[in-house]
Amino acid sequence: MSSDHALMDGELSGFRGELLRPTDGGYSASRRIWNGAIDRHPALIALCADEEDASAALKYALSRKIPLSVRGGGHNVSGSALAEGGVVTDFSALRGVAVDPDGMTARVQPGALWGDVDSASQKHGLAVPAGIVTHTGVAGLTVGGGFGWLSRHWGLTSDNLLSVRMLLADGSRVRASEDENPDLFWAVRGGGGNFGIVTEFRFRLHRLGTHVLAGPILFRADQAREAIAFYREFIATAPDELSVYLNLRTAPPLGWVPAHLRGTEVLLVIPFYVGDPRQGEDLLRPLRAFGPPAADFVGYKPYVEHQAMFDAGVPHHWGYYWKSHYLPPLTEAAVEVLLEHSWAKSSPASYTLLFHMGGAITARPKDSSAASGRDAAHAMNISAAWAAGGPSHPDIAWCRDYFTAMEPHATGGVYVNFLHNDEGEARTRAAYGSRYDRLAQIKAKYDPENVFHTNQNIRPAPAESR
Numbered sequence: 001m002s003s004d005h006a007l008m009d010g011e012l013s014g015f016r017g018e019l020l021r022p023t024d025g026g027y028s029a030s031r032r033i034w035n036g037a038i039d040r041h042p043a044l045i046a047l048c049a050d051e052e053d054a055s056a057a058l059k060y061a062l063s064r065k066i067p068l069s070v071r072g073g074g075h076n077v078s079g080s081a082l083a084e085g086g087v088v089t090d091f092s093a094l095r096g097v098a099v100d101p102d103g104m105t106a107r108v109q110p111g112a113l114w115g116d117v118d119s120a121s122q123k124h125g126l127a128v129p130a131g132i133v134t135h136t137g138v139a140g141l142t143v144g145g146g147f148g149w150l151s152r153h154w155g156l157t158s159d160n161l162l163s164v165r166m167l168l169a170d171g172s173r174v175r176a177s178e179d180e181n182p183d184l185f186w187a188v189r190g191g192g193g194n195f196g197i198v199t200e201f202r203f204r205l206h207r208l209g210t211h212v213l214a215g216p217i218l219f220r221a222d223q224a225r226e227a228i229a230f231y232r233e234f235i236a237t238a239p240d241e242l243s244v245y246l247n248l249r250t251a252p253p254l255g256w257v258p259a260h261l262r263g264t265e266v267l268l269v270i271p272f273y274v275g276d277p278r279q280g281e282d283l284l285r286p287l288r289a290f291g292p293p294a295a296d297f298v299g300y301k302p303y304v305e306h307q308a309m310f311d312a313g314v315p316h317h318w319g320y321y322w323k324s325h326y327l328p329p330l331t332e333a334a335v336e337v338l339l340e341h342s343w344a345k346s347s348p349a350s351y352t353l354l355f356h357m358g359g360a361i362t363a364r365p366k367d368s369s370a371a372s373g374r375d376a377a378h379a380m381n382i383s384a385a386w387a388a389g390g391p392s393h394p395d396i397a398w399c400r401d402y403f404t405a406m407e408p409h410a411t412g413g414v415y416v417n418f419l420h421n422d423e424g425e426a427r428t429r430a431a432y433g434s435r436y437d438r439l440a441q442i443k444a445k446y447d448p449e450n451v452f453h454t455n456q457n458i459r460p461a462p463a464e465s466r
């Protein structure tokens, strides 16, 4: 079992967590991640009990010259949490969140999920801009930039990061913040897992309260053209307190969906308002009156309830394939692409999601961190999803065709955390945009041998250009 392996493996002799090799019980379950289309076989899964364990796993991978990956929530669609034939530094057991309500900060361990952070901070009516699915990992989302319902009001997730503790490629342990290793801190807020292993995140919290005015408004597919036309005008003057997302999908068989609409093609227009609900009600009145919609589920509800709204629609171990764009404000031509492609899928689980960007995301200078998306009106995620899992499905072709049709209407940029593993280097560069060269310089300083490469990789700047 694992302890025998540990005795044999010098660097791992003091390992306090659990070590899983392919022949160990528990290995098969531990190598499963959110995306059931990914089938990788690491040589070792190191279930870390603390930072020392992560350090031992890193040393082990370096001494064996095998790849190393880091697993936070295991949600990255590309499967980057799992290094084929390598070592997985797995933080699944480290999900602690310590909230300081007076200081309005939270310390978060690297295996925490957003549901962990939301529930700990909401006990005090506090929140940090999170992702919109509670079973997504904090770590990967934050180092990629991160956005969700609170971002138009309080910025990207990574804009609310105060400091990190990190384990670097040379084995050293450092802190990074605006005052300590500021170049590393700039890079780790958007540059992904390229610079080291984050072993603790410290976030600034905001006074949200426990309830928000939010929820989906359903339109039938035959109402979608007019509803989106109205939406475009409506959000053009939306204050930062308001976000309105679009979700084009098959209505799921969930309790809140009226029985007669389940299984039909629908457009969900989903407003989310931060602030006095009476002001929010006034603001949302025209949006809710338009149509009229087929159903309206906007209400004043617990934030944690709204946060869990999409959870059941994207369960673990289904097969997923994503393509993504950043979009400028929607043009009529872009809307035509949405209407032509959104429902031309074969799986009821496949969907299109348009995040609403702008507001506080855009208010910060474009180069204030390595994160992308400050110049976009929307992040568009085209998700092929199939319940059977496994590597292939006809909706992968749907997803690719749809992506290509939308390309002329997109900004050319893309959110690094929505990239799959078949996109190629040009697309990776597009994700880091004009920040790529600076990132490559910082990479050369902190990880010159590119130890952390099982990700959307930034190559270290060549020696002659450093």
Ligand SMILES: Cc1cc2nc3c(=O)[nH]c(=O)nc-3n(C[C@H](O)[C@H](O)[C@H](O)COP(=O)(O)OP(=O)(O)OC[C@H]3O[C@@H](n4cnc5c(N)ncnc54)[C@H](O)[C@@H]3O)c2cc1C
Residues within 6 Å of the ligand: 034, 069, 070, 071, 072, 073, 074, 075, 076, 077, 079, 080, 081, 082, 110, 130, 131, 132, 133, 136, 137, 138, 139, 140, 141, 142, 143, 144, 145, 146, 147, 148, 192, 193, 194, 196, 197, 198, 199, 314, 417, 418, 454, 455, 456
């Ligand atoms: C259902 C779903 C919903 C999502 N919703 C949103 C959303 O609302 N907003 C949004 O911004 N994104 C969203 N995402 C994308 C999400 O940001 C990425 O999938 C992200 O990588 C998830 O983080 P994780 O820790 O779960 O990932 P993992 O797969 O565990 O890790 C992904 C990568 O992150 C890096 N990483 C992980 N842990 C560390 C660490 N401790 N130190 C350094 N690097 C690390 C590594 O490079 C790793 O390969 C969503 C994803 C899914 C699947």
